[in-house]
Amino acid sequence: MGMRNLRKPAPRRTISACLASLTLCTSSLVLLFAAGCGAPGEPVPPSPPVPVAVADLTGHQAGDGVQLVFTLPKKTITGDKLAAPPAVEIVRGSPKPDGSPDTKTFRVVYTIPGSLVENYVSEGQVKFVDPVAPDETRAHPGGTLTYVVRTRSSKKKASADSNAMFVRMFPVPDRLIHLEARVTEPAIELSWTAPTRTSGGDPLTAFSGYRVYRGELDPSSAQAAVKDFAQAKWKSPIALLGPAEETRYHDTFFDFGKTYVYIVRSVVLAEGKELESDDSDPAIVSPKDIFPPAAPQNLVAAVLPGPTPDSILVDLSWSINLETDLAGYRVYRSEQQDTRGVLITPDVLLAPAYRDNSVASGHHYWYFVTAVDRAGNESAPSTVIVVEVAKPLS
Numbered sequence: 001m002g003m004r005n006l007r008k009p010a011p012r013r014t015i016s017a018c019l020a021s022l023t024l025c026t027s028s029l030v031l032l033f034a035a036g037c038g039a040p041g042e043p044v045p046p047s048p049p050v051p052v053a054v055a056d057l058t059g060h061q062a063g064d065g066v067q068l069v070f071t072l073p074k075k076t077i078t079g080d081k082l083a084a085p086p087a088v089e090i091v092r093g094s095p096k097p098d099g100s101p102d103t104k105t106f107r108v109v110y111t112i113p114g115s116l117v118e119n120y121v122s123e124g125q126v127k128f129v130d131p132v133a134p135d136e137t138r139a140h141p142g143g144t145l146t147y148v149v150r151t152r153s154s155k156k157k158a159s160a161d162s163n164a165m166f167v168r169m170f171p172v173p174d175r176l177i178h179l180e181a182r183v184t185e186p187a188i189e190l191s192w193t194a195p196t197r198t199s200g201g202d203p204l205t206a207f208s209g210y211r212v213y214r215g216e217l218d219p220s221s222a223q224a225a226v227k228d229f230a231q232a233k234w235k236s237p238i239a240l241l242g243p244a245e246e247t248r249y250h251d252t253f254f255d256f257g258k259t260y261v262y263i264v265r266s267v268v269l270a271e272g273k274e275l276e277s278d279d280s281d282p283a284i285v286s287p288k289d290i291f292p293p294a295a296p297q298n299l300v301a302a303v304l305p306g307p308t309p310d311s312i313l314v315d316l317s318w319s320i321n322l323e324t325d326l327a328g329y330r331v332y333r334s335e336q337q338d339t340r341g342v343l344i345t346p347d348v349l350l351a352p353a354y355r356d357n358s359v360a361s362g363h364h365y366w367y368f369v370t371a372v373d374r375a376g377n378e379s380a381p382s383t384v385i386v387v388e389v390a391k392p393l394s
Contacts, residue, residue, distance in 0.1 A: 048154035049076045051086045054162035057149055063175070063265070063278030064199050065131040066145065066167050072117060072126050073151055073159065086151035088112040089158065090130055093146045101146045101164040114153070122237065137169045138200030142271070144168050171198040173207070173266035176280035181262060185291035187250040188260070192280065194247050195266050199278070208267040208274060210244040214251065217259040219286065225261070226284055238263065256289035256375065289375035293323045296352065296369045296382040303389055306357055313357040314387050318369055320352045325373045331356070332381070334366040341366060348372055362391040 051073040059068045068090065074082055090112070093105035109130060112120060120126050132145070147165045152158035173195040182189045190212065197204050215238040217225060225232035238261070241251060254260065262283040265276040299318040306313045316331065328348030333356065334341025345354060359365060368381040 053160040134200040170270035175278040292377035293371035
């Protein structure tokens with residue numbers, strides 16, 4: 001009897017089943033590849049830099065405007081350093097009845113381009129005056145304005161609003177015109193015409209006086225500043241010199257050879273607070289020292305024996321001049337009356353004395369002395385004195 005093979009033959013897979021299995025495997029590989037490598041797509045642009053919000057906005061009324069002061073941001077909200085100064089948007093509005101900012105009234109009233117922001121930076125902060133129409137202040141005296149500022153480094157997105165700042169606006173005197181300056185030896189004398197009305201046209205009340213300010217210009221910009229004051233290049237900024245009760249002021253603390261700018265502001269009282277007008281017309285002055293010293297006084301002379309036998313000299317002395325810019329003295333001598341004579345001291349004398357050892361016996365000499373300042377101005381002659389050098393006795 002033959003042996004029987006009890007092992008069953010494996011079932012034959014159909015072609016369709018194999019193809020289905022291959023498709024499943026291929027799909028799985030595609031999914032795995034996609035998950036590991038990522039599918040290519042359009043490049044995503046970087047987010048625009050957004051500066052941090054200004055947090056120290058302050059301000060006050062300055063003439064017919066509001067001076068805003070704040071620190072320019074230097075970093076973005078992600079902590080990165082800004083590559084360039086951002087542009088600044090000045091936003092003005094009104095408060096709500098409860099005193100909080102009414103954002104619905106906010107309007108951008110001025111934009112400072114980033115390339116020009118540095119023109120408004122002083123002492124590390126941006127200082128910008130937003131002009132307010134005098135008619136608006138006249139219609140609402142004591143009205144409150146609300147300000148915030150924003151900065152932006154791109155057109156797409158600005159920073160968040162700064163802290164809100166509130167200012168009450170009052171009418172101020174009309175700006176002074178025709179400020180005049182006259183240079184004298186002891187002082188630069190300023191004068192102007194008193195204002196009679198506010199900048200809005202109402203009669204002026206509660207007038208308190210004037211304040212005089214002075215700054216120093218780079219002399220090279222003086223002529224350009226006369227035509228366009230915006231062209232002024234400052235060596236030292238405008239600073240308060242002092243108050244004035246009348247329409248004149250004498251500046252005695254100045255130096256010849258420098259170039260100064262003067263402005264004057266009128267002052268009024270509003271609810272117990274002093275407010276200034278806008279700047280007057282500027283007066284640009286470059287004082288030159290054309291003022292000679294006073295003529296020396298009390299010139300005296302004595303004839304004395306010289307350093308060698310039979311020699312004679314004339315000893316001259318006079319009172320010291322008190323000018324602070326005095327350089328020294330010059331001595332002139334003539335051998336004829338009523339003639340100026342010649343200079344016998346080629347170098348300026350530092351002391352009020354001189355010994356003339358070039359005289360001869362038997363002659364008359366006429367002397368006078370002048371004073372000279374550091375600018376080269378020479379005084380009028382002193383009183384002329386005559387000296388007789390007698391012949392020695394035989």
